[in-house]
Amino acid sequence: MAALVVLAIPATALADPLPSWNDGDTKKAITTFVESVTREGSPDFVAEGERIATFDNDGTLWAEQPVYFQLLYAIDQVKKMAPDHPEWKSQEPFASVIKGDMKSVIASGKQGLMKIIAATHANMTAEEFQANVASWLKTARHPKTDKPFNEMVYKPMLELMDYLRANGFKTFIVSGGGVDFMRVFAEETYGIPPDQVVGSSLKAKYEVHNGKPAIIKLPEINLIDDKEGKPVGIHQYIGQRPIFVAGNSDGDYQMLEWATSGDGPRFGLILHHTDAKREWAYDRKSHIGQLNKGLDDAKEKGWTVIDMQKDWKVVFPFDKQ
Amino acid sequence: MAALVVLAIPATALADPLPSWNDGDTKKAITTFVESVTREGSPDFVAEGERIATFDNDGTLWAEQPVYFQLLYAIDQVKKMAPDHPEWKSQEPFASVIKGDMKSVIASGKQGLMKIIAATHANMTAEEFQANVASWLKTARHPKTDKPFNEMVYKPMLELMDYLRANGFKTFIVSGGGVDFMRVFAEETYGIPPDQVVGSSLKAKYEVHNGKPAIIKLPEINLIDDKEGKPVGIHQYIGQRPIFVAGNSDGDYQMLEWATSGDGPRFGLILHHTDAKREWAYDRKSHIGQLNKGLDDAKEKGWTVIDMQKDWKVVFPFDKQ
Ligand SMILES: [Ca+2]
Ligand SMILES: [Ca+2]
Numbered sequence: 001m002a003a004l005v006v007l008a009i010p011a012t013a014l015a016d017p018l019p020s021w022n023d024g025d026t027k028k029a030i031t032t033f034v035e036s037v038t039r040e041g042s043p044d045f046v047a048e049g050e051r052i053a054t055f056d057n058d059g060t061l062w063a064e065q066p067v068y069f070q071l072l073y074a075i076d077q078v079k080k081m082a083p084d085h086p087e088w089k090s091q092e093p094f095a096s097v098i099k100g101d102m103k104s105v106i107a108s109g110k111q112g113l114m115k116i117i118a119a120t121h122a123n124m125t126a127e128e129f130q131a132n133v134a135s136w137l138k139t140a141r142h143p144k145t146d147k148p149f150n151e152m153v154y155k156p157m158l159e160l161m162d163y164l165r166a167n168g169f170k171t172f173i174v175s176g177g178g179v180d181f182m183r184v185f186a187e188e189t190y191g192i193p194p195d196q197v198v199g200s201s202l203k204a205k206y207e208v209h210n211g212k213p214a215i216i217k218l219p220e221i222n223l224i225d226d227k228e229g230k231p232v233g234i235h236q237y238i239g240q241r242p243i244f245v246a247g248n249s250d251g252d253y254q255m256l257e258w259a260t261s262g263d264g265p266r267f268g269l270i271l272h273h274t275d276a277k278r279e280w281a282y283d284r285k286s287h288i289g290q291l292n293k294g295l296d297d298a299k300e301k302g303w304t305v306i307d308m309q310k311d312w313k314v315v316f317p318f319d320k321q
Numbered sequence: 322m323a324a325l326v327v328l329a330i331p332a333t334a335l336a337d338p339l340p341s342w343n344d345g346d347t348k349k350a351i352t353t354f355v356e357s358v359t360r361e362g363s364p365d366f367v368a369e370g371e372r373i374a375t376f377d378n379d380g381t382l383w384a385e386q387p388v389y390f391q392l393l394y395a396i397d398q399v400k401k402m403a404p405d406h407p408e409w410k411s412q413e414p415f416a417s418v419i420k421g422d423m424k425s426v427i428a429s430g431k432q433g434l435m436k437i438i439a440a441t442h443a444n445m446t447a448e449e450f451q452a453n454v455a456s457w458l459k460t461a462r463h464p465k466t467d468k469p470f471n472e473m474v475y476k477p478m479l480e481l482m483d484y485l486r487a488n489g490f491k492t493f494i495v496s497g498g499g500v501d502f503m504r505v506f507a508e509e510t511y512g513i514p515p516d517q518v519v520g521s522s523l524k525a526k527y528e529v530h531n532g533k534p535a536i537i538k539l540p541e542i543n544l545i546d547d548k549e550g551k552p553v554g555i556h557q558y559i560g561q562r563p564i565f566v567a568g569n570s571d572g573d574y575q576m577l578e579w580a581t582s583g584d585g586p587r588f589g590l591i592l593h594h595t596d597a598k599r600e601w602a603y604d605r606k607s608h609i610g611q612l613n614k615g616l617d618d619a620k621e622k623g624w625t626v627i628d629m630q631k632d633w634k635v636v637f638p639f640d641k642q
Contacts, residue, residue, distance in 0.1 A: 049508065052516075126556055170514075170516070193491075195493075195516070195517070195558065195559045204557065206552040206553050212582065213575070213582050228526070231534070232525050235447055236500075236525065238516045239500070239501070239515030239518065240515050254527055257529070257534050258527065258534040261534050
C-alpha cells in the first residue's frame with residue numbers, strides 16, 4: 001500500500017529541487033511559478049524558448065561585502081603593478097590604494113575609479129585580462145571568511161538556477177559588474193557560459209600586432225549595466241524580455257519593473273540581506289547594494305522578497321549544513 | 322555478411338548530414354573538421370562549450386541581391402509612412418525613396434542612409450519595430466523570385482548549421498545587419514534564438530511612459546558589426562573566440578582572421594557567389610558583398626572557399642531538387 005502511494009507521486013515531486021531553502025511562502029512562490037509555466041495545457045504555460053531568467057551577480061549570486069570583489073581585484077592589481085609605476089606614489093587615487101587608505105580611494109569618486117579601471121582593466125588584450133583574473137581567483141582570499149571569492153556564492157541560488165535550467169529556462173547573468181571579469185568564472189561557478197553573461201563593459205578594438213590579431217580593451221566605458229542600463233543591456237544582448245528576474249538592490253529596480261510588467265506570467269525576486277550572523281545584514285542605508293525603493297514597492301509590484309535569515313537553510317556551500 | 326558490414330559502420334556515417342552539398346573537397350573539409358574536433362581522444366578534440374560557430378547573414382545564410390533585404394524593408398516603410406509625412410516630398414533622401422530613384426538614394430551616402438534608418442528603425446519601442454518587421458516579412462516578396470525574403474535562405478547552410486548543432490556546436494549569427502531586424506526571423510528560419518544573434522545596433526533607452534515600461538530605439542549608432550567590428554562584436558556579445566566561422570565578403574575578413582588565428586583547430590569558410598543561373602555571380606567588383614582580399618588570401622590563410630555553382634546541389638529550399 002505504501003509502495004502504491006509512493007508510485008502515485010510524480011518522480012519530480014520526490015526529490016526537493018531546492019534543499020537549501022526552508023519551506024515557506026518564498027520557496028512555495030518559486031515552485032508554484034515554475035510548475036505553472038512549465039505545465040502543458042496550463043493557462044500560464046510558457047514555451048521553452050521564452051523561459052528567460054536573468055540574475056544580478058553581486059549580492060544576488062555571490063556576496064558583495066565589505067566591497068565589490070571586482071574592486072578588491074583592481075586594488076590587488078594596482079599593488080602588484082606598483083613597482084613598475086613609481087610615479088603612482090604621488091598620484092591619486094593610486095597613492096591611496098597602495099597605502100590601503102580606502103576612504104581616500106572612495107573619495108576620489110568616479111574619476112578616481114575610472115583611473116583605477118583604466119590601469120587594471122584596459123590597455124591590454126582581452127586574453128591577458130582574463131588570465132590575470134583567473135590567476136587572482138586562485139590565490140586571493142576574502143578578508144572575512146578567508147575563502148576564495150568564487151566560493152562566496154549562495155548555495156540556494158545555485159540550486160535555484162539548476163532548478164530553472166532543469167525546467168527549460170535559459171539562465172543569464174545581468175550585472176553591473178564587468179562582463180569580462182565575470183566570464184572568467186561564471187561557467188564553472190554558476191553553469192552559465194560566457195555568451196549568457198551580460199555586464200558592464202569597456203569599449204574594445206580589434207588590432208593585428210606583429211601578425212597576431214587581438215582584442216584590446218580600451219579605457220572607455222561601453223555600457224554601464226546597472227539601473228536603466230539593465231533593461232537596455234538585456235534588450236541589446238539577450239533580445240527578449242525575461243519572465244524570471246532576480247536581484248538584490250535598487251540597481252535591479254528597472255530590470256524587475258520591465259520584466260514583470262510584460263504580458264503573461266512573470267516572477268520578480270529580491271534577495272534581502274537580513275542575516276548578520278551567517279552573512280551580512282544591510283538594505284536601505286548600505287554603501288553597497290542599497291535596497292530602498294525595491295523594498296517599498298515589492299508588495300505592490302508582486303515581487304517576492306527573500307528573507308535570507310528565514311528562507312535559507314544554508315548560505316554558502318562551505319557552511320555547515 | 323552484408324549486414325555485418327553495415328553494422329560495423331557507425332550510425333552517424335549512414336545518413337549524409339549535408340545532402341544538399343555535392344561530394345568534393347569543400348564538403349570533405351567540413352566533415353573532416355567536425356569529426357576531428359568531436360572525436361574524444363583526437364588530438365584536435367574541442368570541449369563542447371568551446372565549439373562556437375559564427376555565421377554572417379547577408380550573402381552567407383540568405384541572399385543579398387539586388388540590395389540588402391533590410392534596405393528593402395526600410396524603403397517599403399518609408400513608402401508606407403509617406404502619407405503622414407508630406408514634407409518628405411521635398412526632403413532627400415525621402416523624395417528619391419518615394420519616387421523609387423535608387424541611384425539618388427545611394428548617392429545620398431551615409432548621411433542619407435542614417436536619415437532613412439532614423440525614420441524607419443528608431444523613435445519607436447523595440448516591440449513596435451519587431452511587429453513591423455514581422456508584418457513586412459509576411460507580405461513582402463523578393464523582386465526577382467517573388468518569394469518571401471525568409472525563404473531566400475541557402476539550404477546547404479541550413480544543413481550545415483543543423484549538422485554543427487548536432488555535433489555540440491553553439492551557432493551564432495554575426496552580421497552587419499541590424500540585430501533587432503534579424504531576431505524577428507532567426508529562430509524560425511535558422512534555429513538561432515534571439516540571444517545568439519549579434520548584429521549592428523542602435524543605442525536604446527529605457528523609459529516608463531504612462532506606467533508602461535519600454536525600450537525605445539534611438540537614432541544613434543551603437544555598434545557597426547562589420548569588418549573590425551565583427552571580432553569586437555563577438556568579444557562583447559559571445560565572449561569566446563569561435564572555432565568555426567563562415568562569411569561571404571571582405572566584411573568578414575577580420576572575423577575569419579581573428580577566429581582562425583587562435584590556438585588549436587579552426588575552420589574558416591567563405592561562400593563565393595559563382596552561380597549566375599541559380600543565384601547571382603559576384604565578387605571583387607560587386608556593389609554589395611564585395612569579396613576581394615578574402616579571395617586573395619584564402620589559400621594562404623587555409624580558409625575553405627565554397628564554389629556555389631560546383632559545391633551546392635540545391636541553393637534555395639524552394640528550388641527543384
Ligand atoms: Ca547587486
Ligand atoms: Ca555578408
